[in-house]
Amino acid sequence: MILEAVMLQVKKGQEQEYEKAFAKASAIIASMPGYLSHELQRCLEKEGKYLLLVRWETLEDHTVGFRQSRAYHDWKEKLHHFYDPFPNVEHFENVDLSNY
Template sequence: MILEVTILNIKAGLSDEFEINFQKAKKIISSIKGYILHQLKKCIEKENKHILLVNWETIEDHEIGFRKTGEYQEWKALLHHFNDPFSAVKAL
C-alpha cells in the first residue's frame, strides 16, 4: 500500500470554497482503480493549511492510474487553483 501525502497551502480567504470543491473532487478520486481511502485534515494552528492523505494499492495507481486520466484533469480544475504555492506530493 502507498500513502500519498500532500500539504496544501490554500490562498487566504479561500478555505471554505476549497472545502466545498473538495466535496465534489473526492467523488472523482474515490472512483479511480487502486484507490483505498483518503483523509483531508484542516490545520488548527494555521487557518489556510490542510493535509491530504490518500492510500493507494500501488505506486502505479497513484502516479499513472490517476494522474494520466481525464478524471485527474477534472480534479485539477476543481482544486489546483486554490494552492499558493503549489503543493508537493510525496508517496511513502
C-alpha cells in the same frame, strides 16, 4: 499499500469554498482503480493549511492510473487554482517494525 501525503496551502479567504470543492472532487479520486481511501485534515495552527492523505494499492495507481487519466484533469480544474504555493506530493510505505 502506498500513502500519498500532500501539505496544501489554500489562498487566504478561500478555505470554505475550497472545502466545498474538495467534497465534490472527492468522488473523482474515489472512483479510480487502486484507490483505497482518503482524508483531508485542517491545520489548527495555520490558517488555510491542510494535509491530504490518500491510500493507494500501488504507487502506479496514483502516478500513472490517476495522474494520466481524464479524471485527473477534472480534479485539477476543480482544485488546483486554490493552492499557493503549489504543493509537493510525497509517497510513503509502511515500515514493518516486527523485523527489528
